[in-house]
Amino acid sequence: MTTPIAPDVISLREITKAFPGVVANDRISLDIVSGQVHCLLGENGAGKSTLISILAGMQQPDSGTIAINGVTATINSPKAAVDYGIGVVHQHSTLVPAFTVLENLMLGETGLLLEKKRAIERLGELAELLGAQIDPDALASDLGLGQQQQVEIAKAIWKGSRLLILDEPTSMLTPQAIDHLAESIERVKSQGLAVVFITHKLREAYSMGDCVTVLRGGRNVGHISVDELHSYDEQQAQDAILSAMFGEDISAVGADAADLAGATTATRETKAIDRTTQAVRLELTGVSSRGLGRDVEATDVTIQVREGEILGIAGIDGHGQGALAELVAGQRSVSTGTVRFEGQDVTRLGVRGRQQLGIRYVTDDRLHEGTIGSMSVALNLVIKRIGQRPFWRFGQIQRKAVDAEAATQIDKFGIRTPSPATRAGTLSGGNIQKILLARELAHGAQLVVVNKPTYGLDLKTVRLVREILIDFAANGGSVLLLSTDLDELVELSHRIEIISSGRIVGSVTNDGPGTAEKVGHFMTGAIEGAQ
Numbered sequence: 001m002t003t004p005i006a007p008d009v010i011s012l013r014e015i016t017k018a019f020p021g022v023v024a025n026d027r028i029s030l031d032i033v034s035g036q037v038h039c040l041l042g043e044n045g046a047g048k049s050t051l052i053s054i055l056a057g058m059q060q061p062d063s064g065t066i067a068i069n070g071v072t073a074t075i076n077s078p079k080a081a082v083d084y085g086i087g088v089v090h091q092h093s094t095l096v097p098a099f100t101v102l103e104n105l106m107l108g109e110t111g112l113l114l115e116k117k118r119a120i121e122r123l124g125e126l127a128e129l130l131g132a133q134i135d136p137d138a139l140a141s142d143l144g145l146g147q148q149q150q151v152e153i154a155k156a157i158w159k160g161s162r163l164l165i166l167d168e169p170t171s172m173l174t175p176q177a178i179d180h181l182a183e184s185i186e187r188v189k190s191q192g193l194a195v196v197f198i199t200h201k202l203r204e205a206y207s208m209g210d211c212v213t214v215l216r217g218g219r220n221v222g223h224i225s226v227d228e229l230h231s232y233d234e235q236q237a238q239d240a241i242l243s244a245m246f247g248e249d250i251s252a253v254g255a256d257a258a259d260l261a262g263a264t265t266a267t268r269e270t271k272a273i274d275r276t277t278q279a280v281r282l283e284l285t286g287v288s289s290r291g292l293g294r295d296v297e298a299t300d301v302t303i304q305v306r307e308g309e310i311l312g313i314a315g316i317d318g319h320g321q322g323a324l325a326e327l328v329a330g331q332r333s334v335s336t337g338t339v340r341f342e343g344q345d346v347t348r349l350g351v352r353g354r355q356q357l358g359i360r361y362v363t364d365d366r367l368h369e370g371t372i373g374s375m376s377v378a379l380n381l382v383i384k385r386i387g388q389r390p391f392w393r394f395g396q397i398q399r400k401a402v403d404a405e406a407a408t409q410i411d412k413f414g415i416r417t418p419s420p421a422t423r424a425g426t427l428s429g430g431n432i433q434k435i436l437l438a439r440e441l442a443h444g445a446q447l448v449v450v451n452k453p454t455y456g457l458d459l460k461t462v463r464l465v466r467e468i469l470i471d472f473a474a475n476g477g478s479v480l481l482l483s484t485d486l487d488e489l490v491e492l493s494h495r496i497e498i499i500s501s502g503r504i505v506g507s508v509t510n511d512g513p514g515t516a517e518k519v520g521h522f523m524t525g526a527i528e529g530a531q
């Protein structure tokens with residue numbers, strides 16, 4: 001066991017960090033105390049990631065100080081952060097897939113392998129601390145997401161951390177893995193570590209947090225102390241957080257606050273699609289995909305999506321959702337089976353041809369595949385229409401038309417950007433997602449494939465994106481929704497099919513209470529089957 005660490009206070013004072021056109025952190029002060037989970041909430045672009053990247057030594061503040069127990073700490077590199085005992089678990093896995101768990105852990109931040117015997121001992125200590133079973137010899141690529149995350153936590157506190165920062169740790173996990181994570185956090189906390197927990201989910205802030213800080217527009221706009229949070233019931237905690245998050249806008253949010261908070265269990269009132277009147281728009285018959293062999297291929301998939309229908313595809317992340325999405329979009333080839341769109345065989349049609357028919361794709365890889373970070377917001381909004389009128393004429397870009405389109409979409413989707421000319425890569429995750437949706441749903445979209453459309457988005461943006469999809473379907477559009485979030489699937493889908501190891505293993509009509517349990521049953525079966 002690790003020795004309990006004496007209570008520490010990490011004090012941030014007046015931390016300020018500006019980027020061109022935006023003050024990401026504006027004189028933020030807060031205290032992070034050992035033995036407590038400090039939740040950090042705020043809308044997309046509020047400044048959370050900037051603040052943790054400063055704590056993690058990845059960025060330097062323009063001004064302000066960080067002190068540990070009253071002594072100034074100079075965190076001028078990731079190595080310095082590790083030396084101060086600050087470990088971060090990022091949203092996306094940083095493990096090397098081809099390495100074993102042990103190799104990943106031994107490969108420290110210096111890139112040097114530690115001594116093996118000592119590493120096995122340390123892993124044993126940490127596995128006990130986390131209450132996790134971690135096989136040192138398992139390949140990282142063979143681990144489920146929950147297990148990968150346990151390894152990431154072990155890696156973050158490998159050197160005996162004092163502060164563990166978890167950046168939206170629950171967004172990809174199954175309900176079971178979230179429970180396990182909550183137990184691990186409790187144990188880490190009881191060993192005297194401080195935890196900073198970034199989440200968009202108010203339920204989690206209440207159930208796992210000891211205190212809450214809300215950021216808005218780069219500022220610390222509200223703090224709920226340990227005593228306050230522990231004295232509140234869930235409703236009071238939600239009200240306090242929401243009013244800090246939305247300030248005067250709360251009246252606009254008003255009655256929908258519970259929805260925004262994700263407090264209610266999602267149920268969809270809409271009836272199933274009328275199969276006698278709504279034509280089949282997309283039909284996959286016995287389709288298997290053929291990719292580069294890096295991830296799970298779709299195998300023998302037969303599905304139909306009708307006009308006006310949202311078909312949800314549930315499953316543990318990495319079970320062939322990417323392959324399925326790409327083969328509908330035309331980005332991955334079909335090895336067997338047929339893909340038909342509005343009656344036409346499009347099995348061999350490429351991406352561009354499918355786009356012209358109205359098939360659109362919002363990838364879950366917003367930053368790399370979905371947008372070009374070095375290009376402006378305006379160009380990203382029209383990038384799929386290069387060479388086409390009215391944005392290009394005679395090989396020349398038509399600035400006026402591009403700017404007019406950008407202005408319309410920025411307004412319609414509430415994209416928060418200093419200007420249309422700002423580089424897309426500098427926007428927050430939520431705003432990048434809005435660019436993708438704006439672009440893909442524009443101009444003749446008939447069917448949109450969306451993969452994890454609200455992953456990492458804040459409450460308001462989640463609601464906006466879901467409303468956009470519901471409206472699109474209500475107006476006759478078809479949606480193939482791939483998601484790992486059961487609440488989202490139940491809230492949006494008319495029907496839900498479950499994918500496991502690339503195959504469809506079940507189908508549930510979303511006809512009222514009990515749907516989530518039925519889907520969960522298939523998913524759990526899928527987990528057991530996969531491990």
Ligand SMILES: Nc1ncnc2c1ncn2[C@@H]1O[C@H](COP(=O)(O)OP(=O)(O)OP(=O)(O)O)[C@@H](O)[C@H]1O
Nearest residue numbers: 019024044045046047048049050426427428429430
């Ligand atoms: N490297 C950068 N260059 C320019 N602007 C940046 C950079 N990093 C962040 N920003 C801007 O700083 C602001 C705060 O962004 P930050 O990523 O910290 O917010 P966030 O609260 O973490 O958002 P999200 O919930 O979307 O992750 C945003 O307006 C963002 O566009």
